[in-house]
Amino acid sequence: MMNISTSPRQRRLVIIGLSGAALCLAVWLVTSALRDNIVLFFTPSELTAEHMGAKRLRIGGLVETGSIIISGTNAHFVITDETDTINVSYEGALPDLFRDGQGVITEGRFESDIFIADTVLAKHDENYMPREIADSLKKQGVWQGDKTQ
């Protein structure tokens, strides 16, 4: 039906143009998506007031022994890295291995001093320690466990 005759040169220009446009689009998408969507990770002692204003954060540490209060689907607990603590409130079902002393990562945002988490991650493995937490606890000499399975 359509039969547009074009020289190879014109076609090459179109393809180069398309590739250039694709590259620009990709760069723009990646940079804007990275700017808006990365989530910073902290342990309680690394956290500063400035970070607490962020749209989304990840906070990791150990669940402080005796701090878990459950009412209905809401769980309230304290995350510690043995230096500082953060109060966390979480609405939803807790992972299997969520318990006193367990290493967990929570994701959410601050409302005044309380961290409102919408995600709590704790691995299935009892010996598992999230790498970020293991690193920071090792740094402080609190925990020397070895992660190898």
Add this chain to the structure above:
Amino acid sequence: MIAFAEIGHLALFIALICSLCQAFLPVFPALGKTSYASCIAISRLLQLLATLLVFISFSALIYGFIVSDFSMSLVATYSHSAKPLLYKISGAWGNHEGSLLLWIVILVLFGGIFAVTSTTLPSRFSSLTLSIQASISASFLAFSLFTSSPFERLTVTPLDGRGLNPVLQDIGLALHPPMLYLGYVGLSLAFSMAVAGLIEGKITQQWGQWIRPWALSAWCALTLGIALGSWWAYYELGWGGWWFWDPVENASLMPWLAATALIHSTLVVEKRGQLKSWTILLAILAFSLSLVGTFIVRSGLLTSVHSFASDPSRGVFILCILLLATGLPLLLFAWRGPSLSTKSDAGIISRDTALIVNNIILVMATTIVLIGTFYPLGLEMVTGQRITVGPPYFEASFNPVIAIGLIGMAIAPVTMWKNGLLSHAGASMMVAGGGACLAIAIGGWAGVIENAASIAAIALLGWLGFGVLADMQKRLKFHQLTSIITRANKIDGAIWGLWLGHLGMAIFMLGAIGDGLGRQEQTIRAHPGDVIMVADKQYRFIEMQQNQGPNYTTRTALLGLEDEDGNLLGYMRPETRFYPAERQTTTEAAIRPRLSGDDYAVLADGNDEIGYSLRLYHKPFVSWIWGGAIIMAIGGLIALIMRRPIITATQTS
């Protein structure tokens, strides 16, 4: 007792020697010492010998797991006498050392198949291909033997093993690694043939014909492997999701995207003799991305829900293989590639151009996933700041690019090779546009339209689905049922592959969109006797039970699923399992799968006093996600089997 572990180890070692010899063999004819015809004969023999030896070695490992020989370090660490037989066997590749051996098994298997089937190819080209394939095998054999031998013995034999991670004791995950590896490693042959072509400095249209079956079979296996992994994550992890943009998932998606580009570009080489140097580059990149995938999973560099134990020295070894396997061919490509480019005689609107656009989009998508996966690592190395790049990044960057690709997926098939559009292009586009409008109307009626993105997704679904159907209707004429078989027989396998591949994509989208926009969920703390409403069904919490499994105990919630009027539809038994040998707990979701959507229940923490935490979902059309993937793979398979070796430069379909 037979020293089968030592036999396995020895076999692996001899296989390494065979592969090394085979890798260096083409040096002799190249120096004029002998002919390629005699070189290929010896190469074939060495390849088949290596294949046999690696199979012996792998059988020895499996045997060790079946008989639970706990004097073997690997068996003692990852198996347990009380484990069901299937998981004893799959335990052989449920760990680093064993899965590496499985990787090698598939590598030499493909090499062996090539050795047997390549008799019609020129002997120089086959010798070079087998030589490169053997150097990959040799690298991995050395990796296995020197850093992670699966056959190490313990000085003291323990009474029982430590057991396999219970999450891995599952049929989906028993099959997932072999299938995924078939895909990863299948790309190795496309890679070897690309490098062989580069060394020869001559790429013909036939080369496109030779490489295409390998690219297609790898793509099919990769599609099924990823689908299996996603299905496993869906029912086993108990999070209700099917894709998490986790580094390990991304690691399998990147080679898939590259392989998808490759199967499209090899078509252009085969039919039109164009895009040769680009196709070579893609073949190299696709296999490199497979190696990246292996590297990510094996090194433990990126934290993930799926990764096994990590060991930095192993990561370094794979990184070296990766750098060599990517670096050398790319240097060769920089030197030889430009001389391979051919002048194109195609017009702007042509299938040639459409397939170039396809490739640009798939490479963009691959890059976006690559950046999202490695950015956190790079940033942490540079600034020490730890970050997560989660689903929102991928939704904001990957999805728009794929959306452009989806528009093209309905247009490209109605273009002609070389120049112009097929005669029914206008009609097909009208139908596709009508399909988009219809889909939006249905979406609006179902009340799932929330924002611009949801409108776009639904419109694309209708556009693609109806676009493909219109093209099929035009050529098959469904309304003349009596003669449909005759017409169907005349259609080339590549066209069937196109239809099923693209239709599979539309079906996959139906599942993804149905679940993404229509999902309903409820998290609640409940006591036996409570009734919970989800969507238009209700769950009656009947009681808590304790059960005994083969190597675990359970805590099970018995739920009666009822319709609005209280008629019982079936029982759901979500449970948590405790594995005493491994001292681990897993969640087993209860799923009631239906084509119209799944009901999905998860039991979380709780006790009689405070009640039990339940997560209940209704997920419309979710099964279509994996159904779509299977249809895509069938499409690939048909394109593979029903190949017609006709090559004419001006073919129009």
